Amino acid sequence: MWVCPKCGRSFKNVDQSHYCGKPPATIEEYIAAQPEEAQDYLRQINAAIKASIPETKEKISWSMPTYWKGRNLIQFAASKRHVGLYPGPEAVEAFAAQLTEYKTSKGTIQLLYSKPLPLELIGEIAKWCEENN
Template sequence: MNEIEQFILQQPVDRQERLFALAKLGRSLPNVTECISYNMPCFKLNQKPIFYFAPCKKHIGFYPTPNVITKFQEELSEYKTSKGAVQLPESRELPIALIEKMIAYRVEMIQGEH
């Protein structure tokens, strides 16, 4: 069991499925490393963060970096956002397709920096 799995298994049982779903998205990417950073699960490419996530009281915080939030601002209009975060409410299904698009955009950004 790795750090992220340990982190998720320490969360309330009713929240673990959603957290494992986000971890699965990160693990599906090639050449990705995973770690705990800022006390949150994090997936990186070329030592740069793709995204972080963490359970909060009534939502999951998804942190794909500020440029991604700006790029997808219109599609995120239904969600509470801040400079680098999206609040994914517990009361709604995870928007997997949108999260995948944001992750893909972030990966493209990182790959373009080389």
Template sequence: MNAWNNCGREFKNINQSHYFGEKPKTIDEYILAQDEDKREDLRYLKDILHEALPDAVEKISWSMPTFWKEHNILHFAASKKHIGFYPGPKAVNHFSKELEAYKTDKGTIRIPYGKIDKDLIIKIAKWCIETGNHA
């Protein structure tokens, strides 16, 4: 069951949802708290990052799954229609040609569910750790 619900708290926007459960302590707990139809892609992305960054520590930072080694290397998070992948603005700029098929913003890549490019994710993750550029 997803902990994103309406608990009666009043917001400026009508029907605005928010998280009110116990915050996940691990990436696996984070993934389990997401809607079932998103979990497979989130697990796949986690596995890709584990392969690309075998010495990195998995943790939750800024309430998002994070890969860390002396600093936050990158984050990802589930959204309604995509996975937010956060390698930082320098990575998004460096890989801009390869990211033309994705919506990007400063430091953010929006990856539609079912459209994870393993090779590109590995390239970005390795570039982040090798150059010291991070989220």
């Protein structure tokens, strides 16, 4: 077990990436708190989602940027080498044919910093999440 010296939380992995302290209040605060190399990707993803589902509420849930309409519709978060997009397992299954270039798991899509973002696809997934949830 590794204990973060800043916040005191325990993790299985040494130097586990996590958020210390009070969670950000807005998506913009979340993005500003991330490493500089991730911020542009996060802003682009946020803009694509916001443009596709403008009637949803923006909030932070589980310490992640979240779009909400009666329930969490879609979330995203920065990791060391990718941004995780969390539309849920049904969305990943519905878009499986379009996601063959990306690592996916149950409810998660990994968008590598080393690749261009599929912004149109992200918007389509967000819209699908709003319409099907």
